[in-house]
Amino acid sequence: MRFEAAYSGIGRLDRLSYRDTVVHRLDPRAKVIATLLFVVAVVSFPRYEILSLFPFFLFPVLIGALGDIPAGFIAKKVVAVSPFAVFVGIFNPLFDPGVVAIAPGVLVSAGWVSFASILVKFALTISAALLLIATTSFPGICRGLRRLGLPALFVSQLLFLYRYLFVLMEEAMRVVRARDMRSFGKRGAGTLVFVRIVGTLFLRTVERAERIYGAMLARGFRGEVPSIRRETLRPSDAVFVLAAGCFFALCRFVPVPQMVGRLVRGLAG
Amino acid sequence: MHMADALLSPAVGGAFWAGTIGTIGYASKRLSERLDDRTIPLMGVLGAFIFASQMINFTIPGTGSSGHLGGGMILAVLVGPHAAFLVMASVLTAQALFFADGGLLALGCNIWNLGFYPCFVACPLIYKPLAGDGRSARRILVASLASGIVALQLGAFSVVLQTLLSGKIALPFTTFLLMMQPIHLAIGIVEGFVTAGVIHYVRAARPEILDSSSSSAPLAAGISLRSVLIGFVALAVATGGALSWFASTHPDGLEWAIGKVTGKDELPEQEHGVPAALKNVQEKTAFLPGYGFKPAAGEPKEKTRETQTPAWPNVDAGTSLSGLIGGVLVLAMVLGIGWAIRAFRGKRSAPPSARPGL
Numbered sequence: 353m354r355f356e357a358a359y360s361g362i363g364r365l366d367r368l369s370y371r372d373t374v375v376h377r378l379d380p381r382a383k384v385i386a387t388l389l390f391v392v393a394v395v396s397f398p399r400y401e402i403l404s405l406f407p408f409f410l411f412p413v414l415i416g417a418l419g420d421i422p423a424g425f426i427a428k429k430v431v432a433v434s435p436f437a438v439f440v441g442i443f444n445p446l447f448d449p450g451v452v453a454i455a456p457g458v459l460v461s462a463g464w465v466s467f468a469s470i471l472v473k474f475a476l477t478i479s480a481a482l483l484l485i486a487t488t489s490f491p492g493i494c495r496g497l498r499r500l501g502l503p504a505l506f507v508s509q510l511l512f513l514y515r516y517l518f519v520l521m522e523e524a525m526r527v528v529r530a531r532d533m534r535s536f537g538k539r540g541a542g543t544l545v546f547v548r549i550v551g552t553l554f555l556r557t558v559e560r561a562e563r564i565y566g567a568m569l570a571r572g573f574r575g576e577v578p579s580i581r582r583e584t585l586r587p588s589d590a591v592f593v594l595a596a597g598c599f600f601a602l603c604r605f606v607p608v609p610q611m612v613g614r615l616v617r618g619l620a621g
Numbered sequence: 622m623h624m625a626d627a628l629l630s631p632a633v634g635g636a637f638w639a640g641t642i643g644t645i646g647y648a649s650k651r652l653s654e655r656l657d658d659r660t661i662p663l664m665g666v667l668g669a670f671i672f673a674s675q676m677i678n679f680t681i682p683g684t685g686s687s688g689h690l691g692g693g694m695i696l697a698v699l700v701g702p703h704a705a706f707l708v709m710a711s712v713l714t715a716q717a718l719f720f721a722d723g724g725l726l727a728l729g730c731n732i733w734n735l736g737f738y739p740c741f742v743a744c745p746l747i748y749k750p751l752a753g754d755g756r757s758a759r760r761i762l763v764a765s766l767a768s769g770i771v772a773l774q775l776g777a778f779s780v781v782l783q784t785l786l787s788g789k790i791a792l793p794f795t796t797f798l799l800m801m802q803p804i805h806l807a808i809g810i811v812e813g814f815v816t817a818g819v820i821h822y823v824r825a826a827r828p829e830i831l832d833s834s835s836s837s838a839p840l841a842a843g844i845s846l847r848s849v850l851i852g853f854v855a856l857a858v859a860t861g862g863a864l865s866w867f868a869s870t871h872p873d874g875l876e877w878a879i880g881k882v883t884g885k886d887e888l889p890e891q892e893h894g895v896p897a898a899l900k901n902v903q904e905k906t907a908f909l910p911g912y913g914f915k916p917a918a919g920e921p922k923e924k925t926r927e928t929q930t931p932a933w934p935n936v937d938a939g940t941s942l943s944g945l946i947g948g949v950l951v952l953a954m955v956l957g958i959g960w961a962i963r964a965f966r967g968k969r970s971a972p973p974s975a976r977p978g979l
Binding site: 355358359361362365366387388391392394395396399429430433436437440441443444446447448463466469470471473474477478480481482484485490493502503504505506508509510511512513514515516517519520521523524527528541542543544545546547548549550551552553554555557558560561562564565568569573574 | 673
């Protein structure tokens with residue numbers, strides 16, 4: 353069941369990435385750079401910071417909204433990968449018992465504050481990564497990375513991986529389905545059967561690679577995956593990166609929520 | 622055991638990205654020097670194969686829980702370390718994008734933890750000598766078990782180190798270590814058995830695949846490795862030093878907020894929770910605490926408070942120094958590994974590199 357769910361999740365992300373919106377039309381390089389700036393800015397906050405992180409939600413929210421990406425889908429995926437961060441962070445309240453006032457009269461252990469900070473950072477960085485692929489497409493990111501200087505060999509490796517990902521996942525899924533139909537509960541799903549499945553898949557993979565190589569040779573393959581797409585940075589890409597960078601810098605170095613709070617209190621009183 | 626962005630500091634994430642990029646460049650260069658065109662599609666499809674195999678669950682005998690494959694060891698043995706490292710890096714990149722396993726900053730750490738150790742440490746230093754010519758099933762099993770365990774122990778230790786150097790969690794070093802290492806000992810044993818099984822299966826069906834990969838030299842000696850290491854040193858120190866600059870730029874936002882809420886600049890000493898907690902944690906972990914130095918025992922209290930509320934731009938020696946220490950540690954690790962590989966190669970005469978790994 354898990355296999356099918358993961359497979360359809362990937363397929364859905366992939367389909368989303370071929371939409372045509374303002375965000376999708378931006379150059380992949382611009383989106384990769386902006387996302388990396390975002391992640392570094394978010395992660396650079398000290399461990400007890402929560403409030404100042406909130407303005408950063410603007411970025412994923414904007415990208416998701418402008419890119420027409422369903423928020424619930426992204427949120428579900430964020431929750432699905434959270435266990436490790438939660439598992440490690442949940443010990444903070446145990447080992448960090450100092451008491452902090454989060455509001456007048458409300459006392460909380462400092463560990464809960466840092467745990468919450470980890471969760472907020474987690475949600476921000478993971479949703480940004482998912483939105484990057486959902487608005488750029490895997491081959492788009494690969495082209496962007498190539499332009500940003502990643503070795504050609506590694507980029508063709510990524511492109512080949514993407515090309516055969518769905519083929520091999522479908523093949524593995526058929527094998528798993530066959531195994532599950534022949535096994536009852538845990539019986540038949542043990543290590544020995546698994547080893548044979550992986551061995552068979554490996555051999556089939558090697559044979560497939562040989563056929564692919566033959567087909568590619570016949571089509572004039574000379575060691576690199578060519579691209580006829582010409583990509584030039586447009587003014588809109590530059591504006592996007594600049595605006596995003598300025599926004600992150602502002603939120604990083606100016607405590608925006610506190611200023612807003614003071615402004616509101618000033619207006620009220 | 623995917624590392625997550627939220628647990629990392631930019632300095633640690635950046636340093637490991639530098640190491641990973643350097644290793645990708647090195648492996649690509651080494652591979653393209655003696656590349657058979659045929660290897661490119663093979664590597665690509667193998668990446669998809671690992672990606673798919675990792676999604677197949679199997680039952681671990683005796684426990685009833687289910688596990689899944691790592692794959693680094695299998696690849697390193699079957700196609701050689703350079704190709705295996707690139708394949709693992711591509712698989713982890715695809716997972717970071719499609720599943721958001723860990724995130725983008727943590728991707729550098731993840732490739733390092735799950736790719737570097739099996740491909741460049743466990744395979745050449747443990748698997749190859751133990752398995753010998755790879756004709757005996759028992760030797761393959763012993764070699765796979767040992768290298769699987771070592772690779773996962775190193776990976777788990779690396780996760781602990783990265784997390785603690787980042788200073789985002791309060792878990793003491795030893796406790797975290799005691800939690801991570803035994804779990805990964807079990808995972809390593811399972812991985813070792815699966816690796817041995819798959820290698821044995823492939824050997825029985827297509828022996829020529831293994832023969833061609835074992836004849837290719839595991840690591841090149843000489844200038845290229847050295848220049849990569851030097852480049853990595855520079856990158857690690859630069860990123861570690863420069864990025865930790867941003868690590869704690871203004872006083873804790875919480876403290877700031879408390880100051881605003883209560884209308885005072887400082888709370889009375891007994892309610893001053895955050896610095897007290899920080900100090901508490903620093904004393905507990907003592908191993909590269911938060912950012913900056915652990916105050917000496919006899920130091921007056923006033924001084925420690927001063928160091929804990931620095932103003933932007935925060936370039937005091939303590940902060941940049943811990944970033945540098947992080948970079949230097951990674952560096953020391955890499956140099957140690959490089960030294961070990963050299964020492965190992967020095968003992969054995971280099972095998973003739975005949976054909977590139979299939």
